Amino acid sequence: AMALADIMVIMNDGRIEQAAAPREVFERPATAFVARFMGDHNVLSGRVTSSENGVIVMTVPEGQSFSVRGSGRAVGEPVDIGIRTDRVRLQVATEWTLGFNGIVSNVEYRGSSVKITVLGAGSDDFTVISDDGAYFDRPVSVGDAIALSWALDDAVLLGRTSA
Structure with a gap:
């Protein structure tokens, strides 16, 4: 997803935690879940x-x-x-x-x-x-x-x- 996507959507238990460009998701994760999910x-x-x-x-x-x-x-x-x-x-x-x-x-x-x-x-x-x-x-x-x-x-x- 990081290499191919223009926008990534990270979901947790049916809720969107973050929707943004891959670099934004990696550099500035919105929540602890996103940070852990991205590794x-x-x-x-x-x-x-x-x-x-x-x-x-x-x-x-x-x-x-x-x-x-x-x-x-x-x-x-x-x-x-x-x-x-x-x-x-x-x-x-x-x-x-x-x-x-x-x-x-x-x-x-x-x-x-x-x-x-x-x-x-x-x-x-x-x-x-x-x-x-x-x-x-x-x-x-x-x-x-x-x-x-x-x-x-x-x-x-x-x-x-x-x-």
């Missing part, structure tokens, strides 16, 4: 703790806080954010709300890339896709504690479907 996205879920100047801060149940560009969400409201797996870096975040520390649970060599799965921030399968050169410059192993980060513009505020 290559991590989804973090929590509650809004602040919203000002076009940036929402959400906190996951485990206590970490994360920033995402957006507005129109009230403090205490449930919220989901998506981060593409190839936009996550194996390095300490420059701002405390743009990353977290986790434990490596799996490393999968894929040739030109390496898939690293991390436990943390309420996720047991937070995924990083690293190019092989960057990975082998600073390899990690299962059980290692690592720092992950991403840029503010790499987090996407995901919508919620109404019941």
